[in-house]
Amino acid sequence: xxxxxxxxxxKIIVENYIKNPYPVSSKAICDTLNCSSATVRxxxxxxxxxxxxxxxxxxxxxxxxxxxYRYYVDNIMQPxxxxxxxxxxxxxxxxxxxxxxxxVIARSMxxxxxxxxxxxxxxxxxxxxxxxxxxxxxxxxxxxxxAIIVTDKGYVEHKNIYIDAAVDMEEIKKTVDIxxxxxxGTLVKDVTNVLEYExxxxxxxxxxxxxxxxxxxxxxxxxxTNNERVNVSGTNNMLMQPEFSDTNKIRQILNKFEDQxxxxxxxxxxxxVNVYIGHENNFDDDxxxxxxxxxxxxxxxxxxxxxxxxxxxxxxxxxxxxxxxxIEK
Amino acid sequence: xxxxxxxxxxKIIVENYIKNPYPVSSKAICDTLNCSSATVRxxxxxxxxxxxxxxxxxxxxxxxxxxxYRYYVDNIMQPxxxxxxxxxxxxxxxxxxxxxxxxVIARSMxxxxxxxxxxxxxxxxxxxxxxxxxxxxxxxxxxxxxAIIVTDKGYVEHKNIYIDAAVDMEEIKKTVDIxxxxxxGTLVKDVTNVLEYExxxxxxxxxxxxxxxxxxxxxxxxxxTNNERVNVSGTNNMLMQPEFSDTNKIRQILNKFEDQxxxxxxxxxxxxVNVYIGHENNFDDDxxxxxxxxxxxxxxxxxxxxxxxxxxxxxxxxxxxxxxxxIEK
DNA sequence: ACTTAGCACACGAAGATAAGAAGTGCTAAA
DNA sequence: TTTAGCACTTCTTATCTTCGTGTGCTAAGT
Numbered sequence: 001x002x003x004x005x006x007x008x009x010x011k012i013i014v015e016n017y018i019k020n021p022y023p024v025s026s027k028a029i030c031d032t033l034n035c036s037s038a039t040v041r042x043x044x045x046x047x048x049x050x051x052x053x054x055x056x057x058x059x060x061x062x063x064x065x066x067x068x069y070r071y072y073v074d075n076i077m078q079p080x081x082x083x084x085x086x087x088x089x090x091x092x093x094x095x096x097x098x099x100x101x102x103x104v105i106a107r108s109m110x111x112x113x114x115x116x117x118x119x120x121x122x123x124x125x126x127x128x129x130x131x132x133x134x135x136x137x138x139x140x141x142x143x144x145x146x147a148i149i150v151t152d153k154g155y156v157e158h159k160n161i162y163i164d165a166a167v168d169m170e171e172i173k174k175t176v177d178i179x180x181x182x183x184x185g186t187l188v189k190d191v192t193n194v195l196e197y198e199x200x201x202x203x204x205x206x207x208x209x210x211x212x213x214x215x216x217x218x219x220x221x222x223x224x225t226n227n228e229r230v231n232v233s234g235t236n237n238m239l240m241q242p243e244f245s246d247t248n249k250i251r252q253i254l255n256k257f258e259d260q261x262x263x264x265x266x267x268x269x270x271x272x273v274n275v276y277i278g279h280e281n282n283f284d285d286d287x288x289x290x291x292x293x294x295x296x297x298x299x300x301x302x303x304x305x306x307x308x309x310x311x312x313x314x315x316x317x318x319x320x321x322x323x324x325x326x327i328e329k
Numbered sequence: 330x331x332x333x334x335x336x337x338x339x340k341i342i343v344e345n346y347i348k349n350p351y352p353v354s355s356k357a358i359c360d361t362l363n364c365s366s367a368t369v370r371x372x373x374x375x376x377x378x379x380x381x382x383x384x385x386x387x388x389x390x391x392x393x394x395x396x397x398y399r400y401y402v403d404n405i406m407q408p409x410x411x412x413x414x415x416x417x418x419x420x421x422x423x424x425x426x427x428x429x430x431x432x433v434i435a436r437s438m439x440x441x442x443x444x445x446x447x448x449x450x451x452x453x454x455x456x457x458x459x460x461x462x463x464x465x466x467x468x469x470x471x472x473x474x475x476a477i478i479v480t481d482k483g484y485v486e487h488k489n490i491y492i493d494a495a496v497d498m499e500e501i502k503k504t505v506d507i508x509x510x511x512x513x514g515t516l517v518k519d520v521t522n523v524l525e526y527e528x529x530x531x532x533x534x535x536x537x538x539x540x541x542x543x544x545x546x547x548x549x550x551x552x553x554t555n556n557e558r559v560n561v562s563g564t565n566n567m568l569m570q571p572e573f574s575d576t577n578k579i580r581q582i583l584n585k586f587e588d589q590x591x592x593x594x595x596x597x598x599x600x601x602v603n604v605y606i607g608h609e610n611n612f613d614d615d616x617x618x619x620x621x622x623x624x625x626x627x628x629x630x631x632x633x634x635x636x637x638x639x640x641x642x643x644x645x646x647x648x649x650x651x652x653x654x655x656i657e658k
Numbered sequence: 659a660c661t662t663a664g665c666a667c668a669c670g671a672a673g674a675t676a677a678g679a680a681g682t683g684c685t686a687a688a
Numbered sequence: 689t690t691t692a693g694c695a696c697t698t699c700t701t702a703t704c705t706t707c708g709t710g711t712g713c714t715a716a717g718t
Contacts, residue, residue, distance in 0.1 A: 097472075097491040098473075098489050098490060098491035099489065100489060133467060133469070134467050136465055136467075136477070138462060138463050138479045140462070140481065140482070140483040143426075144427075144483060146479055146483050146485055148465070148477060148479075148485060148487075150467045150475055150477075152469065153469070154469040154473060154475050154489055156475055156477060156487040158485040158487075160427050160428065160429060160432075160483055161427060162426040162427035236580075236583050236584060236587060239576070239579065239580045239583060240580075245576050246576075247568070247574050247575075247576060247579070250568065250576070250579065251565075251568045251569075254565050254568060255565060258565060
């Protein structure tokens with residue numbers, strides 16, 4: 001347990017280091033505090049013994065340890081009030097009524113990525129709560145169709161269907177009508193089931209070339225339901241972070257952003273804004289991942305910011321809180 | 330005009346340097362050629378006087394100059410035959426009948442980017458040759474619609490429309506019918522004109538709330554027509570190039586890939602596969618841009634590869650030729 | 659019992675120096 | 689025309705030095 005003054009010194013160290021990434025000396029602290037550097041040094045010794053700060057070498061200033069950041073986030077940091085500029089930029093997106101919720105979130109995160117210089121990730125799985133509103137199939141030529149699926153929340157997905165055999169246009173039309181009748185209102189994730197157990201038996205009776213058509217549609221809709229929205233923005237911001245100025249480190253991190261499976265694993269289960277520092281996340285030991293789950297109006301997903309461990313926690317947490325709180329309206 | 334032997338030496342220098350980015354010494358060359366290093370040095374002097382090669386410092390080996398690469402591409406290089414693996418990977422995409430031409434190209438370029446470790450860019454402007462096949466408007470709730478436009482080539486675009494005033498569903502339906510009747514078959518780029526000069530006068534007579542609806546649809550379709558497909562893949566490959574191992578250079582280049590205007594300016598007008606080395610392109614003096622225009626089945630666009638000036642020209646040109654030649658089928 | 663001044667020590671950053679390697683240009687002989 | 693040989697240049701790497709920053713410890717002051 002650090003004393004009041006130790007905590008005060010610790011706070012200065014963390015916040016100084018977050019501002020500019022150089023070890024913080026006792027001298028720098030006794031300037032803001034009213035005591036001698038020797039006193040500060042004694043306290044810093046104690047803070048180091050507690051595991052909150054570290055030296056980069058025997059006679060260097062101190063930097064926060066991973067446990068230190070954790071302590072800072074849990075016990076010291078207060079979310080920082082957003083600036084007028086920040087609020088303004090985000091409101092512009094949030095108030096745009098012609099955007100889907102998912103687009104509002106994606107665009108907001110792009111703005112946040114720009115404002116903070118960290119990398120933003122948005123994961124959405126609309127398939128869980130969206131219901132089919134309409135299915136449309138439009139013929140392009142004898143063998144190609146476009147299938148379009150629209151959900152009750154306004155999502156649109158489309159896919160090209162190539163039909164190998166010559167199929168009568170009337171047959172296609174009838175099939176689509178049957179599908180529409182049976183499938184409208186079902187959850188997107190249940191679509192393939194409905195196709196198999198309700199549509200298939202019916203079209204066997206009415207449609208001559210039911211097999212070809214069933215397969216074509218089944219494949220197309222199967223793709224829809226597996227679709228997960230992934231959105232990564234501001235990866236280049238990682239280049240701006242001084243801790244990642246090493247070429248190999250940059251390669252390592254940027255390549256991780258290309259790894260779809262790794263990105264998808266960012267997905268958050270817990271409630272609230274959660275902070276995963278260094279080894280606490282499975283992305284990279286040298287970064288912090290701040291994420292939060294959102295469930296708004298039936299929409300589910302995760303938003304996350306990735307930056308160096310030396311992150312502006314107070315600012316980022318305030319911004320993420322703003323997004324999750326203000327989008328409901 | 331270099332002599333036969335000078336050209337031979339020059340070729341070795343360029344191809345050695347492309348393989349590994351170290352200046353090429355006279356000794357290295359006289360190993361492959363049958364003569365002494367002094368002879369080679371004399372010839373290299375001449376090649377330098379001709380401006381085809383350069384020294385990095387007074388007593389270094391030689392590297393190709395920008396003019397040298399140009400000479401190599403114009404007079405020496407022969408497109409390299411593709412390997413079986415390369416052909417196989419590309420055929421898999423090209424033969425996939427359920428993909429649009431534009432998707433075939435985009436996916437092929439992704440493969441090429443992977444195969445070569447350069448960055449691939451695909452620019453497409455379907456709006457020029459595509460005609461409207463069908464317009465569909467689907468209501469989501471009282472104030473939100475989804476507008477979907479499908480072209481004769483199978484492209485699908487959609488946009489959310491937010492209508493501020495309460496509008497009768499019947500009115501919307503009627504409007505869509507009128508639009509469909511008048512607009513099907515027109516070029517996508519002419520859609521806004523048709524809306525203004527043909528649709529507007531008509532709906533003024535039949536639709537009560539024509540103003541609100543006209544504006545909503547006009548804005549939605551205006552976005553469609555301005556839509557240009559831009560696809561950049563393999564930007565991280567730039568990190569793998571030894572010439573871009575400097576952090577600042579990486580930043581500079583990766584940021585350029587985010588600049589949509591700059592990317593769009595890659596657009597190629599000339600026929601054939603064209604090579605723009607260093608200052609010859611407007612992207613970056615330290616890269617080569619190889620691009621080609623394609624016009625296949627009414628589809629127009631540009632594909633490009635960006636890499637270091639020390640590029641595997643023979644391989645890249647063969648790959649791009651393959652794409653443009655084989656996709657027609 | 660704290661706090662502070664003072665001093666020895668450790669380490670990093672930056673520049674100087676030196677040795678070695680790689681490669682060229684030139685010259686003179688083959 | 690080609691080649692061997694040599695002087696010269698530059699880069700690279702390692703080592704050493706110096707200087708500044710910052711610590712830990714100790715002893716004296718409050």
